[in-house]
Amino acid sequence: MAVIVWITEGTWPACVDAARTHAPAGTEIVLLHVTGHEIPGVAHGAFAGLLGRGHPERDPGTRLEDLAATSARQLLDAAADRLGRTCTRMERTGRIEREVVTAAQGAQLLILARDGDHTHLGPHSLGPASRFVVDHAPCPVLLVWPEPAPGIATIPPPPHPPHHR
Amino acid sequence: MSAGLLVVVLACAVVRPWGWPEAVVAVPAAGLVIGTGAISLAHAGAEAERLGPVIGFLAAVLVLAQLCDDEGLFHACGAWMARTAVGRPRRLLVQVFAVASVITAVLSLDATVVLLTPVVFATAARLGARPKPHLYACTHLSNTASLLLPVSNLTNLLAFAASELSFTRFAALMALPWLTAIGVEYVVMRRFFAADLDAGAQAPPGEVAPEMPLFAVVTVACTLAGFVLTSAMGINPAWAALAGALALAARALAQRRTTPGAIVRAAAWPFLAFVLALGIVVRAVVDNGLASALAHLVPLGSGLPALLGIAALAAVLANVINNLPATLVLLPLTAPVGSGPVLAVLLGVNIGPNLTYAGSLATLLWRRIVREHDTDVALGEFTRLGLLVVPAALALAVVALWGSLQLVGG
Numbered sequence: 349m350a351v352i353v354w355i356t357e358g359t360w361p362a363c364v365d366a367a368r369t370h371a372p373a374g375t376e377i378v379l380l381h382v383t384g385h386e387i388p389g390v391a392h393g394a395f396a397g398l399l400g401r402g403h404p405e406r407d408p409g410t411r412l413e414d415l416a417a418t419s420a421r422q423l424l425d426a427a428a429d430r431l432g433r434t435c436t437r438m439e440r441t442g443r444i445e446r447e448v449v450t451a452a453q454g455a456q457l458l459i460l461a462r463d464g465d466h467t468h469l470g471p472h473s474l475g476p477a478s479r480f481v482v483d484h485a486p487c488p489v490l491l492v493w494p495e496p497a498p499g500i501a502t503i504p505p506p507p508h509p510p511h512h513r
Numbered sequence: 514m515s516a517g518l519l520v521v522v523l524a525c526a527v528v529r530p531w532g533w534p535e536a537v538v539a540v541p542a543a544g545l546v547i548g549t550g551a552i553s554l555a556h557a558g559a560e561a562e563r564l565g566p567v568i569g570f571l572a573a574v575l576v577l578a579q580l581c582d583d584e585g586l587f588h589a590c591g592a593w594m595a596r597t598a599v600g601r602p603r604r605l606l607v608q609v610f611a612v613a614s615v616i617t618a619v620l621s622l623d624a625t626v627v628l629l630t631p632v633v634f635a636t637a638a639r640l641g642a643r644p645k646p647h648l649y650a651c652t653h654l655s656n657t658a659s660l661l662l663p664v665s666n667l668t669n670l671l672a673f674a675a676s677e678l679s680f681t682r683f684a685a686l687m688a689l690p691w692l693t694a695i696g697v698e699y700v701v702m703r704r705f706f707a708a709d710l711d712a713g714a715q716a717p718p719g720e721v722a723p724e725m726p727l728f729a730v731v732t733v734a735c736t737l738a739g740f741v742l743t744s745a746m747g748i749n750p751a752w753a754a755l756a757g758a759l760a761l762a763a764r765a766l767a768q769r770r771t772t773p774g775a776i777v778r779a780a781a782w783p784f785l786a787f788v789l790a791l792g793i794v795v796r797a798v799v800d801n802g803l804a805s806a807l808a809h810l811v812p813l814g815s816g817l818p819a820l821l822g823i824a825a826l827a828a829v830l831a832n833v834i835n836n837l838p839a840t841l842v843l844l845p846l847t848a849p850v851g852s853g854p855v856l857a858v859l860l861g862v863n864i865g866p867n868l869t870y871a872g873s874l875a876t877l878l879w880r881r882i883v884r885e886h887d888t889d890v891a892l893g894e895f896t897r898l899g900l901l902v903v904p905a906a907l908a909l910a911v912v913a914l915w916g917s918l919q920l921v922g923g
Contacts, residue, residue, distance in 0.1 A: 400539075
């Protein structure tokens with residue numbers, strides 16, 4: 349049983365902090381980063397669209413695969429530094445949301461950060477990938493704010509006046 | 514027979530059997546259509562004469578872009594974006610749009626796809642921003658932002674050679690459609706990737722930016738001025754591109770940062786041979802009945818409905834085969850009508866490829882079959898974005914072109 353911390357660009361520090369606070373001492377903490385296949389994919393596609401250029405070694409998608417691997421490693425290193433506890437680093441590539449769900453199988457807890465505008469509470473707090481993960485997670489999920497949550501007054505007013513029957 | 518040969522040439526260009534350069538099949542095919550008389554020697558000669566300067570121009574621009582990369586221009590752009598967009602992904606997106614649009618317009622779409630895309634990814638990674646919106650922007654703009662100048666895209670060079678337009682007139686007519694299409698891309702992407710852009714960017718400010726490679730920037734600026742000057746003097750602007758490439762090459766060689774071999778390779782000779790051969794084969798197909806077959810489909814005229822129809826047809830053709838053969842087929846039909854229809858073809862073939870991943874169904878299907886790179890690309894997302902962007906960008910760009918034609922005059 350482990351606590352999985354899903355590390356994503358932009359919002360990961362809050363997840364690491366939450367792991368420090370909420371993971372019981374002695375529990376294994378896994379820092380997970382998934383590189384989406386579309387990252388090299390769109391570059392491979394753009395290059396394939398250039399008819400007749402030959403030179404497969406100039407395909408930028410191949411360079412992106414290397415760059416993405418390096419960037420994922422650096423991100424996990426930074427996250428491990430911030431955590432300051434022994435942890436396992438897990439790098440995956442594929443469809444982001446499905447890889448996260450697969451990795452979370454049998455976990456004690458999955459920690460992720462909400463998406464969306466940070467200046468007000470709600471709506472649309474989950475992007476497509478996080479939405480899928482929350483919907484399909486095979487374990488308890490802890491959803492954290494990427495930064496201190498704004499006040500309750502930032503909730504938009506109700507859309508319709510109340511109905512009186 | 515020529516149609517069959519064209520299919521073979523295109524299939525081999527997409528499939529690249531045994532990793533052969535595309536020219537290996539295309540050049541013998543061109544020889545065959547000439548040898549069998551499917552295209553008269555005079556027509557083939559005329560086609561080669563028309564394509565020759567285009568190919569020279571293309572070679573010069575390819576070399577220019579590569580030498581700019583050697584000078585560190587693309588990395589300097591990345592460093593500039595990284596320094597001025599710390600912690601602000603939306604700002605980064607604006608800068609990616611600006612840089613990719615200018616690089617594509619001036620140094621051609623090849624430069625954006627091959628040289629700028631990795632820099633954009635590295636920049637997003639350095640800032641700690643999610644890279645997806647910026648990468649999509651880069652690849653989309655390599656098509657959409659290639660409308661502005663004849664040098665921006667090989668399709669434009671072909672149209673430029675087929676039309677009576679001067680370099681500056683081409684740019685004047687395409688400026689508004691260019692801005693319109695980029696604007697549509699920006700509005701759609703900002704919303705489409707809102708979740709990724711809202712996530713912020715956590716990385717602290719990085720090291721000091723490397724200096725802008727002044728020599729390369731000045732050379733490119735002088736080359737642009739040279740385009741305007743040569744076109745005003747009635748000289749082929751390819752000479753200005755050649756001069757720019759030579760200036761950078763001379764400096765790089767003098768400083769021993771490159772070799773003559775590397776410069777010659779940057780001109781991508783097999784690609785140039787492929788373009789020439791493809792042009793001759795397509796001409797044979799057009800001469801042997803395709804022209805009359807398509808003449809029914811191509812709406813002729815310079816009114817707004819005709820321009821919309823031409824652009825839509827070009828976009829469809831570009832997505833079914835590829836934008837290069839689509840351009841070669843449609844140009845002989847539209848060029849006699851005037852510059853409006855020719856430019857409408859360009860809007861279609863340049864914006865259209867964003868609809869399908871890899872810009873053509875043929876390429877797409879083939880890649881699905883061979884599972885190249887072993888990646889299962891999220892086609893759904895790419896296609897959804899394409900469906901949101903392409904019809905709107907295309908329609909509005911055609912309206913903008915029509916407006917420019919009224920203002921500037923065809």
